[in-house]
Amino acid sequence: AQSVAQPEDQVNVAEGNPLTVKCTYSVSGNPYLFWYVQYPNRGLQFLLKYITGDNLVKGSYGFEAEFNKSQTSFHLKKPSALVSDSALYFCAVRTYYNQGGKLIFGQGTELSVKP
């Protein structure tokens, strides 16, 4: 069965410092991996995805993610955090169409960036 794990419920970072939000996955076959961000009382906003190709994926708002097949990880990173990055972050893996094409989400990581 496919699954996603986000080992940290909360990540605290000082503004200007680099941030990392961790994600590991378990899939059979090639993974389709996504990161979404959710602000309070809002839907999910797409940040970036990995389908194939370069292991370093660049996305919106200066975020990037590194796909590591040997460690089955897809960590979200940003070189310099902003207070406005404070939000709930979800990693997700998408199943193939014959399995419904659904997104399977991790439990989320609350990112708090302090001034």
Place this chain on the structure above:
Amino acid sequence: ETGVTQSPTHLIKTRGQQVTLRCSSQSGHNTVSWYQQALGQGPQFIFQYYREEENGRGNFPPRFSGLQFPNYSSELNVNALELDDSALYLCASSLRLAGGQETQYFGPGTRLLVL
């Protein structure tokens, strides 16, 4: 903004009632997925519709049903509401692509409270 809209934004129902939630997909998208997000959890897949037919279903009982219309708008219907149905309901639209490279774009959600 994703171009995906949902209505209503908030809803209060009592146990045993029925509810219909609506979603308008992003222009040109042919696939809609519905997710339930309980408080403090990641979204859980309910079902997906592709070209007006159910394409996949998560672990939800038959009292959760859906429709996708020719204009690719969609409804989620829940009968015999239970207290545990209280959650944020998210719809996501996407354009199915060969190779599975599509991205699901989420609406702002409908927050349902069942008393």
